[in-house]
Amino acid sequence: MAGLAIRFKSRGTALTHRAKCVPVTSCCHSPHSLPRARKPPRSTPRPRKMRRPRLADALLLLALAAATTTTAAAATAAKAPAATPPPPPNVTAEMAKGGCKAFADLVAASPDAASTYQSAVEGGMTVFCPSDDAVKAFLPKYKNLTADGKAELLLFHAVPVHYSLGGLKSNNGPMNTLATDGAAKNYNFTLQNQGDVVTIKTAASAGGAPARVKSTALDKDDLAIYVIDAVVQPVELFKPAPAPAPAPAPAPAADAPKVAGKAARRPAPSVADAPGPDADDSAPVDQKKDAKKSAAAARAPCVRWWLAAALATVAGASVLA
Numbered sequence: 001m002a003g004l005a006i007r008f009k010s011r012g013t014a015l016t017h018r019a020k021c022v023p024v025t026s027c028c029h030s031p032h033s034l035p036r037a038r039k040p041p042r043s044t045p046r047p048r049k050m051r052r053p054r055l056a057d058a059l060l061l062l063a064l065a066a067a068t069t070t071t072a073a074a075a076t077a078a079k080a081p082a083a084t085p086p087p088p089p090n091v092t093a094e095m096a097k098g099g100c101k102a103f104a105d106l107v108a109a110s111p112d113a114a115s116t117y118q119s120a121v122e123g124g125m126t127v128f129c130p131s132d133d134a135v136k137a138f139l140p141k142y143k144n145l146t147a148d149g150k151a152e153l154l155l156f157h158a159v160p161v162h163y164s165l166g167g168l169k170s171n172n173g174p175m176n177t178l179a180t181d182g183a184a185k186n187y188n189f190t191l192q193n194q195g196d197v198v199t200i201k202t203a204a205s206a207g208g209a210p211a212r213v214k215s216t217a218l219d220k221d222d223l224a225i226y227v228i229d230a231v232v233q234p235v236e237l238f239k240p241a242p243a244p245a246p247a248p249a250p251a252p253a254a255d256a257p258k259v260a261g262k263a264a265r266r267p268a269p270s271v272a273d274a275p276g277p278d279a280d281d282s283a284p285v286d287q288k289k290d291a292k293k294s295a296a297a298a299r300a301p302c303v304r305w306w307l308a309a310a311l312a313t314v315a316g317a318s319v320l321a
Helices: 024-029 055-079 091-097 101-109 111-123 132-143 147-155 165-169 285-299 302-320
Strands: 004-010 013-019 125-130 173-175 189-194 197-201 211-220 223-228
Touching: 091 101, 091 111, 091 125, 091 211, 091 223, 101 111, 101 125, 101 132, 101 147, 111 125, 111 147, 125 132, 125 211, 165 189, 165 197, 165 211, 165 223
Parallel strands: 125 223
Antiparallel strands: 004 013, 173 189, 189 197, 197 211, 211 223
16 A cells, blocks of 8 residues: 655755554554644634524513513502592582572572482482572561471472483473472472463462473583573471352342332232132132032122131231331
């Protein structure tokens, strides 16, 4: 086997070294037969290949992302202040704006009435407030009431239900008010309407005339305020109005003119029973057959006739005296 010539360069001098060839089989069995050449170190490490994500890993990532988003949204909502509903309208202020300032002042001066009015707005309420002129005319009666009576009168002008103007026009009959307290205190009034005219009446209405709805001061959300032309008086506080007197009966037809004197006051005595010469004409019908027989008997005793006539004259004179 031919030898392997290896040439080395050393400082410009070429050296030749002849090495003896060794069989491959003997080289493989001896680890020290030939030195292994070392690989030069790499300057930069080789990037590692990324493993493709599996389906389960992708779903897990999506679930984690959704949970994080939900938690963040809940935390944000908890930090944000809750939206508060708007406060209910001020009843007395709205009545004053609509032309019922005098009645609104009376309500504000009564603690029981003011608190009841304001708390009833949340559930819906209809107020029938008298005009300023109506309250001014009613003040003398109002001042004579007790504190409880004043509060009940003010509450009597409100209904715990919201009625629009169309709803009022479709209702007829008694209505409960804020002053109604079961069977102990009825405090009801009667609502009536004819066409576009809506009225409120009680048995104690002044003059028997009902209070009429003049205008609408407010009709919004759960509160309606209507201006009326009179103060409605409940029968629990005021006496019922007297019933109107019946019309006089027509005078009877005039009789014959009266004669002055005592004789005109007393009827003249009747002397129809005294027999007379014309007694035949007044005989009953069933006695006409015997008329001829009785004629002779009637003419015979003339003394009887004169005696009867005299007695009748004396009786008439005594009566007239």
